[in-house]
Amino acid sequence: MKIDGTRLWERVQRLGQVGRAAAGGIVRPAYGEAHAEAVALVAGWLRDAGLEPGLDETGNLIAVLEGSEPELGAIALGSHLDSVPHGGAFDGALGVLAGLEAVQTLREHGVTPRRSLAVLGFADEEGNNFGIGVLSAQLWIGEIPPERFGTIRDRDGRGLDAYLAAFDVPGVPRVARPELAAYLELHVEQGPVLDGDGGAAAAVESIVGISRTTVTFTGEANHAGTTPMALRQDALWGAAELALAVRDLGRASDGRAVTTVGVFEVTPGATNVIPGGVRMRVEMRCPDETRMADMRSRVEALAAEAAERNALRVAIDPWHHAPAVPMHPVPLQATQRALVDAGLPERTMPSWAGHDAKVLARAIPVGMLFVPSKGGLSHSPLEDTAAEHCAAGAQALLHAALRLADDDRL
Amino acid sequence: MKIDGTRLWERVQRLGQVGRAAAGGIVRPAYGEAHAEAVALVAGWLRDAGLEPGLDETGNLIAVLEGSEPELGAIALGSHLDSVPHGGAFDGALGVLAGLEAVQTLREHGVTPRRSLAVLGFADEEGNNFGIGVLSAQLWIGEIPPERFGTIRDRDGRGLDAYLAAFDVPGVPRVARPELAAYLELHVEQGPVLDGDGGAAAAVESIVGISRTTVTFTGEANHAGTTPMALRQDALWGAAELALAVRDLGRASDGRAVTTVGVFEVTPGATNVIPGGVRMRVEMRCPDETRMADMRSRVEALAAEAAERNALRVAIDPWHHAPAVPMHPVPLQATQRALVDAGLPERTMPSWAGHDAKVLARAIPVGMLFVPSKGGLSHSPLEDTAAEHCAAGAQALLHAALRLADDDRL
Numbered sequence: 001m002k003i004d005g006t007r008l009w010e011r012v013q014r015l016g017q018v019g020r021a022a023a024g025g026i027v028r029p030a031y032g033e034a035h036a037e038a039v040a041l042v043a044g045w046l047r048d049a050g051l052e053p054g055l056d057e058t059g060n061l062i063a064v065l066e067g068s069e070p071e072l073g074a075i076a077l078g079s080h081l082d083s084v085p086h087g088g089a090f091d092g093a094l095g096v097l098a099g100l101e102a103v104q105t106l107r108e109h110g111v112t113p114r115r116s117l118a119v120l121g122f123a124d125e126e127g128n129n130f131g132i133g134v135l136s137a138q139l140w141i142g143e144i145p146p147e148r149f150g151t152i153r154d155r156d157g158r159g160l161d162a163y164l165a166a167f168d169v170p171g172v173p174r175v176a177r178p179e180l181a182a183y184l185e186l187h188v189e190q191g192p193v194l195d196g197d198g199g200a201a202a203a204v205e206s207i208v209g210i211s212r213t214t215v216t217f218t219g220e221a222n223h224a225g226t227t228p229m230a231l232r233q234d235a236l237w238g239a240a241e242l243a244l245a246v247r248d249l250g251r252a253s254d255g256r257a258v259t260t261v262g263v264f265e266v267t268p269g270a271t272n273v274i275p276g277g278v279r280m281r282v283e284m285r286c287p288d289e290t291r292m293a294d295m296r297s298r299v300e301a302l303a304a305e306a307a308e309r310n311a312l313r314v315a316i317d318p319w320h321h322a323p324a325v326p327m328h329p330v331p332l333q334a335t336q337r338a339l340v341d342a343g344l345p346e347r348t349m350p351s352w353a354g355h356d357a358k359v360l361a362r363a364i365p366v367g368m369l370f371v372p373s374k375g376g377l378s379h380s381p382l383e384d385t386a387a388e389h390c391a392a393g394a395q396a397l398l399h400a401a402l403r404l405a406d407d408d409r410l
Numbered sequence: 411m412k413i414d415g416t417r418l419w420e421r422v423q424r425l426g427q428v429g430r431a432a433a434g435g436i437v438r439p440a441y442g443e444a445h446a447e448a449v450a451l452v453a454g455w456l457r458d459a460g461l462e463p464g465l466d467e468t469g470n471l472i473a474v475l476e477g478s479e480p481e482l483g484a485i486a487l488g489s490h491l492d493s494v495p496h497g498g499a500f501d502g503a504l505g506v507l508a509g510l511e512a513v514q515t516l517r518e519h520g521v522t523p524r525r526s527l528a529v530l531g532f533a534d535e536e537g538n539n540f541g542i543g544v545l546s547a548q549l550w551i552g553e554i555p556p557e558r559f560g561t562i563r564d565r566d567g568r569g570l571d572a573y574l575a576a577f578d579v580p581g582v583p584r585v586a587r588p589e590l591a592a593y594l595e596l597h598v599e600q601g602p603v604l605d606g607d608g609g610a611a612a613a614v615e616s617i618v619g620i621s622r623t624t625v626t627f628t629g630e631a632n633h634a635g636t637t638p639m640a641l642r643q644d645a646l647w648g649a650a651e652l653a654l655a656v657r658d659l660g661r662a663s664d665g666r667a668v669t670t671v672g673v674f675e676v677t678p679g680a681t682n683v684i685p686g687g688v689r690m691r692v693e694m695r696c697p698d699e700t701r702m703a704d705m706r707s708r709v710e711a712l713a714a715e716a717a718e719r720n721a722l723r724v725a726i727d728p729w730h731h732a733p734a735v736p737m738h739p740v741p742l743q744a745t746q747r748a749l750v751d752a753g754l755p756e757r758t759m760p761s762w763a764g765h766d767a768k769v770l771a772r773a774i775p776v777g778m779l780f781v782p783s784k785g786g787l788s789h790s791p792l793e794d795t796a797a798e799h800c801a802a803g804a805q806a807l808l809h810a811a812l813r814l815a816d817d818d819r820l
Contacts, residue, residue: 191636208635212681224670225618225695225762226601227786229660236671237657240650247647250639260634261646262681266674271622271691273672281681285635352635376637 001109003398005391008101012390015041015097016089025086025381030124030136031059031163038081039169042096042121049104051119054175057146058139059167061096061121064178065103067113067405073181073364075113075404077102077397078120080136080356085128088383090188090390094371096121098186098394102401113405118178122356129154129163137359140177181410182331182365185357186397188385192376193349200392202347203335204368207358208285209292209324214317215242215303219310221268221276232274236266238306238314239278245302246282249295257286257295258352287324287350296321325358330409331367331400338369338399344392353378365410369396411519413808415801418511422800425451425507426499435496435791440534440546441469441573448491449579452506452531459514461529464585467556468549469577471506471531474588475513477523477815483591483774485523485814487512487807488530490546490766495538498793500598500800504781506531508596508804512811523815528588532766539564539573547769550587591820592741592775595767596807598795602786603759610802612757613745614778617768618695619702619734624673624727625652625713629720631678631686642684646676648716648724649688655712656692659705667696667705668762697734697760706731735768740819741777741810748779748809754802763788775820779806 018041019026019034028034039061046053051063061081064074079095099119106113122136130152138144144152152160189195194202219233243261250259263281282299286292300316307314327335332348339346349370351358357366371393374384404410428451429444431437438444449471453463461473471491474484489505509529516523532550537543540562548554554562562570599605604612629643653671660669673691692709696702710726717724737745742758749756759780767776781803784794814820 189636190633191638192641193638196641210635222786223600223763223788224672224693225620225668225764226599226783226788227668227762228601228603228665229657229663229668230665231602231606231786234657234670236653236674240653243646243650244654247639247644253639255638255640258635258637258639260644260682260684262634262676262683262685263679264646264674264676264685265679266672269673269675271672271693272670274670275672275674283634283681352637353633354635373636376632376641378633378636 001105003101003105003391003394005387008097008390008394009387011045011097012089012094015093019083021086023086026083026089027085028083029128030082031129031167035082035123036167036169039172042081042100043169043172045100046119049100050107051103054173055169056175056177058136059123059164060136060140062175062177063119065107065117067116069114070116072115073410074116074118074178075401076118076120076180076183077401078122079185079187080122080125082124082126082128084126084379086381087379088381090383090385091190091378092125094188094385094390095186098397101394102398105398113402115181115405116178117401117405118180125356130160134354134356134359137356141360141363180364182404183357183360184331184367184397184400184404185355186369186371186393187355188373188378189370190353190373190378194370194372195374195376199347199372200344200389201339201396202349202370203332203339204327204351204370205332205348206287206324206326207351207354208287209289210320210322211284211292211296211318212320213282213299214279214319215282216277216279216315217307218277218313219275222274224272224274227274233311234274235278235312236275238310238312239264239280241306242303243280246299249298253291256288257284257291259284285352289324292324325361327367328361328365330407331365331404334400334403334407335367335369338396338403341399342392342395344396367400369393369400411515411808413511413515413801413804415797418507418800418804419797421455421507422499422504425503429493431496433496436493436499437495438493439538440492441539441577445492445533446577446579449582452491452510453582455510456529459510460517461513464583465579466585466587468546469533469574470546470550472585472587473529475517475527477526479524480526482525483820484526484528484588485811486528486530486590486593487811488532489595489597490532490535492534492536492538494536494789496791497789498791500793500795501600501788502535504598504795504800505596508807511804512808515808523812525591525815526588527811527815528590535766540570544764544766544769547766551770551773590774592814593767593770594741594777594807594810594814595765596779596781596803597765598783598788599780600763600783600788604780604782605784605786609757609782610754610799611749611806612759612780613742613749614737614761614780615742615758616697616734616736617761617764618697619699620730620732621694621702621706621728622730623692623709624729625690625692626725627688627717628723629686632684634682634684637684643721644684645688645722646685648720648722649674649690651716652713653690656709659708663701666698666701667694669694695762699734702734735771737777738771738775740817741775741814744810744813744817745777745779748806748813751809752802752805754806777810779803779810
């Protein structure tokens with residue numbers, strides 16, 4: 001049973017026109033006009049496939065292919081329909097359209113899976129409106145109850161409740177959410193690993209954990225001429241030492257962690273004044289919680305040592321820690337075997353970025369498949385994935401769905 | 411012949427009330443009300459000393475004690491009357507009042523020097539109005555002709571010509587500038603060296619040169635999760651390496667240079683984005699032009715090496731170089747010997763900050779004396795110098811003036 005790679009590719013191209021901006025890329029924030037247009041377009045294709053699409057109470061597009069045992073929980077195949085500002089045509093969209101392609105292929109072959117399959121297009125993953133990433137997935141699993149929707153506000157104070165009340169796509173009725181037994185998501189890697197070595201697809205073993213720590217060095221702003229080197233308390237000295245030590249921690253992990261200092265603010269920031277303060281943010285991502293805990297305490301020790309060596313004070317604020325989310329063993333095995341089913345080599349890798357699946361994993365078993373991002377680019381108008389890789393990913397998604405639809409362990 | 415240390419101290423304290431701000435420190439920008447009040451106050455003291463003070467065409471306060479050979483160029487004793495915002499009572503003011511004290515002491519002892527002596531209070535040294543430091547000294551030596559005064563504008567577009575037209579101090583007439591043979595300036599060190607080892611005063615050997623180079627590292631802003639360490643072009647890595655190398659250059663100079671990275675701007679500056687660019691400014695100060703030239707080429711080489719090691723591009727813009735200004739040998743010798751005349755140990759040091767003398771040196775021989783700044787603090791309400799050190803400095807200034815007034819080498 002082969003998916004139709006040409007049809008999938010044409011739909012990816014067509015959906016990629018929705019929200020296309022004059023300045024380049026796609027601008028398709030959740031609940032905006034372009035999002036509604038995307039829902040209408042994909043709903044039409046779902047109807048073409050013989051399904052009955054609808055919108056749930058938070059604007060997610062849903063269509064269910066009923067299984068032979070519909071009382072069992074359904075397997076959802078999906079991703080999100082919104083985009084970052086000036087994003088690409090693959091991030092999110094590919095996962096929804098591949099789900100549609102898998103289900104349509106089954107329909108066309110007259111195959112009725114044991115469990116129902118649900119095509120799912122989340123509304124808000126990118127967090128453009130409210131600054132909250134993977135919002136729709138959080139709403140799906142009930143982490144934010146409806147009575148709090150009014151407290152989630154955009155920059156102008158408009159609440160999520162107002163967005164939802166105004167979001168209407170003609171011809172797409174309101175539907176209830178199906179009960180889900182598992183969630184499968186095909187996504188572009190958004191990194192250069194598969195593209196770099198010619199890989200076609202990979203099963204995702206886990207979504208990496210993220211730790212974020214703010215380190216603030218305080219010295220003494222002073223005259224850059226009259227203050228001898230030996231009497232300086234230059235906050236940049238300690239901060240630069242820590243930035244390099246953080247780099248070296250990531251390098252020493254041999255591919256099992258990445259470390260970044262993306263925020264690095266030097267004050268007062270004048271040519272002839274010794275920096276009195278530096279505020280920096282250290283971000284670390286790692287699929288392994290033991291290693292992450294080691295790295296976190298290492299960063300704290302390194303910050304204290306850099307402060308000591310340079311006669312500075314230091315404040316360390318580990319303000320964010322999202323643990324790594326391993327894929328559930330059943331869908332992980334299904335995605336791994338599905339690669340072989342699809343004629344691809346077995347391959348497993350971590351996801352270094354967050355996804356809807358990361359949130360859904362708190363409620364149900366999830367699995368993910370990756371296809372390459374050319375040049376590793378994402379969140380960019382230059383985002384690109386070859387048609388053959390989109391097709392390979394969708395083919396594997398179909399096989400993973402068939403395996404899960406028949407799996408009694410869920 | 412002893413200067414009156416108590417009178418000098420009382421005048422420093424009194425002048426330090428002019429422009430005193432509720433928020434602390436002295437706010438006395440050139441040509442403002444507080445500056446006019448300061449001119450009126452010091453002019454009164456100059457008249458008390460039997461002199462006839464006046465304002466020259468750019469608002470500098472001048473009073474001349476005529477020598478026995480007035481056709482010879484005069485020796486000016488001075489500094490500036492303006493302050494930085496919320497500055498202290500000593501920076502500038504001490505040099506003017508010590509000049510007055512030296513001349514008044516001579517008058518009181520009935521001594522007529524061979525050359526005339528001029529007490530000089532520059533209007534604009536700190537550059538508060540126009541963002542141009544040591545402006546009055548530049549105007550004095552004719553580097554900016556009067557027809558261009560209208561092009562020197564403050565933030566609101568008001569020109570220097572308008573400032574000068576409006577600057578009037580009742581009772582202080584317009585006077586012509588005297589011809590100067592040399593300039594002597596007593597100033598607070600503005601650094602911690604003398605205060606740190608109990609020194610009372612020092613002759614200044616040279617005003618250090620200043621080199622400023624902007625170094626811009628460019629890498630690639632990218633996803634902080636999905637980009638493996640080995641494929642990153644993180645501009646912060648190169649910039650942090652250079653910042654530490656610049657520190658080490660200054661440290662290795664053994665007190666003969668200071669090096670500062672005061673500006674260090676990281677873009678785009680987001681927690682989860684690899685820095686694509688860093689713009690940093692390297693400032694180096696050194697009394698020795700040979701060493702400075704070495705350091706400048708060293709910084710360029712270090713920047714190129716840091717870029718190479720971290721797969722970055724680098725642009726190096728050495729946009730400012732003010733060479734070190736050695737004191738003229740005749741006034742340097744006079745200030746050195748004047749310390750001994752005043753009963754102080756001989757001591758010579760560089761000035762790590764710029765001064766009016768640095769500009770005047772382009773036109774006439776100059777010499778400088780330093781007294782300690784408590785804790786090295788300057789440009790601060792906490793700026794302080796002990797009364798005994800003010801007196802010692804004024805005593806040495808008197809002796810230096812007497813030596814120069816009789817020196818045929820000028």
